[in-house]
Amino acid sequence: MAAPTRPTRDPTAREGLERVRGRRPFRRGAVSGVRRPRNVLVLVVSLVVLVLAVALNVGRGEFPIGIPDVLATLFGGGDPSQQFIILELRLPRSLTGLLVGGALAVSGAIMQSVARNPLASPDIIGITWGASAAAVTLIVLGGAGLVGTLAAVGLPLAALVGGLLAATVIYGLAWRKGIQGFRLVLVGIGINAMLVAVVNWLLIVAQVYEAARATVWINGSLNARGWEHVVPVGLALLILVPAALVLSFVMGALQYGDDTARGLGVRVDRARSLLLLVAVVLAGVATASAGPIAFVALVSPQIAQRLVGSSRPPIGASLVIGAALTVTADLIARTAFGGVELPVGVVTAVLGAPYLLYLLVRQGREARA
Amino acid sequence: MTVGSAPVVPTAGGRGRARPKRSLRRRRLIGLGVLLVLLVLAVLASIAFGTKVIPFSHVGSALFAPTGTEDDIVIRSLRVPRTVLGVLVGVALGLAGALIQGHTRNPLADPGLLGVNMGAAFFVVVGIYVFGVTTLFGYVWFAFAGAMVASVAVFLLGSAGGRGGPTPVSLALAGAALSFLLSGLVSAIILVDTDTLDAYRFWNVGSLAGRDTAVAGQVVWFIVIGALIALATAPALNALSLGEDVARSLGQSVRRTRVLGIVAITLLAGGATAACGPIGFVGLVVPHVVRSFTGPDHRWLLPASGLLGAVLLLAADVLGRLVARPGELQVGIVLALVGAPFFIALVRRRKLVSI
Incomplete structure (x- = not known):
């Protein structure tokens, strides 16, 4: 049975646009696209989850505060003591987690789209490990002298520089009359292995106390994060996410392959370089603030893509899902193990991995059915 | 060079076709010969060089006419077992790498990426934290069991969807x-318990140092059986590399x-990791280098990968002893x-050989 077509009643038909696989298209000025209600639904639901996770995370602790009070305080109410606890002590930590998670996820989404390979996320190809190697070097060489301002400014700075340096080296080595996704991943994996070896070596030459401190850092931690950690990541996201969204129109063309994209009028190399730059700065800033929180950059875009049902990782949904994942993981890391506060990265790994496995298995079943 | 002789022009079509085949065979044989010579050199270097400088004349007498001097003891009880273990583990890692790349048809594949x-x-x-194991000898069984469980889990998860076998991407994702x-669980444990961190960080850098013959004795049979299975399945793997449907129609x-492939990879990579801790890159690099002279035929690729794996591991070990004297890397x-x-x-340098 063929579905009845009613071209005359379809308002979009008058504008000369055709339905795309049953989806209603739209045009506003120079921009045209297809309505994706599922995309919006995913975005709304994950935003709600994110707000709830933040409220829960802010509320739990030595001095528990209920969700209604937390929400009231966040929107300007609450009594002074609650305001102090929430706004000065707990909110910066959750916000850092939210922003860092979002930045990592967007970075992963861009890189996975550009390289057309789900493994091309900053934690697999060595960018976050570049940051780690620099930070661990500082921790081990600095020893007991690494406290106060030196630790507060030096560690993030070293991490940022390390991440950017690693990315530059990877990009330079992968460049051969242009960038090809698969080669980028392979070169990245090579650099990553070197950096991991350097970190492991530093860990065995260090005193065990420094090794423990470095291990906390490598795993990504949100302990003792204040407003000074929130601001840089917030600024980076504010500038780079809109840039990524604008560039993502080009990303759609890139996924058909370089030749087709060129035929569609895209300046392929420039677009790709810009996109990768955005992704690398996001990952670098995020890692500088909280350490390389594992798995968020790899898994959030993949989850978002499967939930939305798109052909490549969507930036908006990845951002919100990455943020929600990180904040939820921090909540678990803080409260689930009695007196022990684990680094958030331990939990993101343990939490994110089974979900990705489940998605893989389910996707395989669907493909077989 | 003979001047004036006419260039040999293939007159019959058959002769012209046979030619490249013969040159390929010659290239493979020369390649294998070179690898064998390199292996002998690497073994000698591994016995002769180390933290303690021992003259070559003493090395010879220690091997063939020991008199119980300090040099003799160093060579016979430290360097020879270490070299034997190096050859064993190198062969295992080279073979495992070639196998896993052949089975997944993925040049990215490396036992490390697959969770081993x-x-x-x-x-x-877990052995250190829960059971208080602290010796290298004690780690072996834990490591071997872990490698086995992980690789089987990754293969099952990676192939949970597709018919007959995993796709390269799903396998890599499942492994990652x-x-x-x-690694999250490992971090959780070592962050809670500093003593475990202290023991684990030394296991975590793969090393041949400090392993006595008992360690090699524990894993040697796994590696030998794994190698035999690997070599026996080489023709079948050749057929598989034409695609599963073609392989099926070839009977x-x-x-x-x-299944045999998984078993062999697990035995080889698991045995190697159990003996020495995680050692990356041998399994990833070696098959690519070897493929440049053997081509894609696994009957040549597998043995050559094993040989080059041993050469590479020994050479790297010797280098590590020389660059960081008096310690070692x-x-x-x-x-x-x-x-x-x-x-x-x-x-x-070039387009990767696709497999």
């Missing part, structure tokens, strides 16, 4: 996911070949630092 290392690491950490999960049992670290640039150069 993290599986072994997790079980070792499981590795992340296990191959795809499932049996795959662990072989896992040397391999990553030397192997990675080499690998990157390989990736850059």
Whole structure:
């Protein structure tokens, strides 16, 4: 049975646009696209989850505060003591987690789209490990002298520089009359292995106390994060996410392959370089603030893509899902193990991995059915 | 050079066609010969060079006419067992790499990416933390069990969807996911317990140092059996590389070949990791280098990969002993630092041989 077509009643038909696989298209000025209600639904639901996770995370602790009070305080109410606890002590930590998670996820989404390979996320190809190697070097060489301002400014700075340096080296080595996704991943994996070896070596030459401190850092931690950690990541996201969204129109063309994209009028190399730059700065800033929180950059875009049902990782949904994942993981890391506060990265790994496995298995079943 | 002789022009079509085949065979034989010579050189270097400087004349007398001097003891009880273990583990890692790349048809595949290392690491950490194991000898069984569980889990998860076998991407994703999960659990334990961190950080850099003959004795049979299975399935793997449907129509049992492949990879990579800790890059780099002279035929590729694996591991181990005197750099670290640039150069220089 063929579905009845009613071209005359379809308002979009008058504008000369055709339905795309049953989806209603739209045009506003120079921009045209297809309505994706599922995309919006995913975005709304994950935003709600994110707000709830933040409220829960802010509320739990030595001095528990209920969700209604937390929400009231966040929107300007609450009594002074609650305001102090929430706004000065707990909110910066959750916000850092939210922003860092979002930045990592967007970075992963861009890189996975550009390289057309789900493994091309900053934690697999060595960018976050570049940051780690620099930070661990500082921790081990600095020893007991690494406290106060030196630790507060030096560690993030070293991490940022390390991440950017690693990315530059990877990009330079992968460049051969242009960038090809698969080669980028392979070169990245090579650099990553070197950096991991350097970190492991530093860990065995260090005193065990420094090794423990470095291990906390490598795993990504949100302990003792204040407003000074929130601001840089917030600024980076504010500038780079809109840039990524604008560039993502080009990303759609890139996924058909370089030749087709060129035929569609895209300046392929420039677009790709810009996109990768955005992704690398996001990952670098995020890692500088909280350490390389594992798995968020790899898994959030993949989850978002499967939930939305798109052909490549969507930036908006990845951002919100990455943020929600990180904040939820921090909540678990803080409260689930009695007196022990684990680094958030331990939990993101343990939490994110089974979900990705489940998605893989389910996707395989669907493909077989 | 003979001047004036006419160039040999193939007159018959048959002769012209036979030619490239013969030159390929010659190239393979020369390649194998070169590898054997290199292996002998690497073994000699591994026995002769080390933290303690021993003159070559003493090396010879220690091997063939020991008199119980300090040099004799160093060579006979430290360097020879270490070299034997190096050859064993190198062969295992080279073979495992060639096998896993053949089965997944993925030049990215490496036993490390498929969760073997993290599986072994997790079980070792559990062994240290829960059961109080602190000796290298004690780690072996934990590491081996962990490697086995992890690789089987990754293969099952990666192939949970598709018919008959996993796709390269799903396998790599399943391996990455499981590795992340296990490394999270490992981190959780070593962060809570500093003593475990202290023991684990030394296991975590793969090394041949400090392993006595008992360690080699524990894993030797796994590696030998794994190698035999690998070599026996080489023709079947050749058929599989034409695609599963073609292999089936040629009368191959795809499932049996795959299962044997998993068993062999697990025995080889698990045995190697159990003995020495995680050592990357041998399995990834070696098959690419070997393929340049053997071509894709696994009957040549597999043995040559084993030989080159042993050469590479011994050479890296010797280098690690020489560059950081009086201490030494662990072989896992040397391999990553030397192997990675080499690998990157390989990736850059030409299009990767697709398999």
